[in-house]
Amino acid sequence: MATPCKTETEDNCEYGILLDDRDRQSYKTVKIGSQWWMAENLNFETENSWCGGGSGMREGDCSVYGRLYTWAAAVDSICLAEQGLICGYGVEPCDLVAKVCGICPKGWHLPSEVEFESLIEIVGGQSSAGEMLKSASGWNENFGENGNG
Template sequence: MKNTLFIILPALLFVACGNDSSTSANNSNDDISSKSSSSQMSVLSSSDKVADVIGNSMTDSRDGQKYKIVKIGSQVWMAQNLNYEMADSYCYENYAGSCTKYGRLYTWAAAMDSAGIWSTTGKGCGYGKICSPTYPVRGVCPSGWHLPTQTEWNTLFTVVGGSSVAGEKLKSTSGWYNNGNGTDGFGFSALPAGYRRYYGFSGGNNCAGFWSASEHDSNDAYYIYLSIDNVGAYLELSLKDNAFSVRCLKD
């Protein structure tokens, strides 16, 4: 059931955080991954190696970029947004420095690797179609990591104290506009990367959105948002053609 705190928020939040879906999310804890059974991931590139994890960091073997990682409960997360360049991914306001600071923004099709470049688990998933992914969906993530489902995001919220306070716990301690910073109590270090709609960028310094691998219908998929206006973190729906950040979860 949708958290009632969200319902009473001002309409500006919908603009700032990319919720322009025509369908309301139900914030259910049902495991959407039950649509498909898990199977061995088929990696299509023989040069693709499992990301090297050393201490509190990992290296993406595809481009050599290094990312901080953090263990929260039983889950191991990237503690930085993915910055792997591919089609339908963007730097905020098309400024390369934004990618360096915030990572890239991906459409849902790009996040799911709809083209099947790295695996077949999310192949064919995109706007205007219902797909049948095989979980875990590697998507655009490095080998050995995957795009988290709605259920896996909810697991994170539970560990940090519940969705009503998760935003404050997951946001970085600096960088958010108007003292909207968080406590970063678990090292997730979410920055206000904003998002991209088909007609332009919005939400920089005000909000962060992260895709899930969970589809709602042919047009909408689940994402989580964090905002300067709220200490919570919520799963909502957005059009698949919008572009949000990606945080990968270790297999």
């Protein structure tokens, strides 16, 4: 297991900024192990998206929580077609072993199972991944005292 880049007393992580050419929004990124991850929720608006963080029939604040996407919006993409794959709602089988660009900005893709497993391992395994990867702030308002994450 690798040493985490951020602890309670030190922050040796490598950070960056992703600029989404589609709408000029910028997102914080962080390198965890050898992988780069978005450190913020995507907020690119499509026909099949809505603001996260809402309750009941009310949408949340996209600037805080990002957007939520339908399955089809998340995975259907030109890059899948270029790889000879068809994937989306109601398409069986849907081989997500290939890189799925979907809703992601150019040069980015939805993480594969192998990439998620690597992330979980690098932050200490399944027993600690949730704690290590959750947000340290910003979630108390809607989710109570221990809602961060």
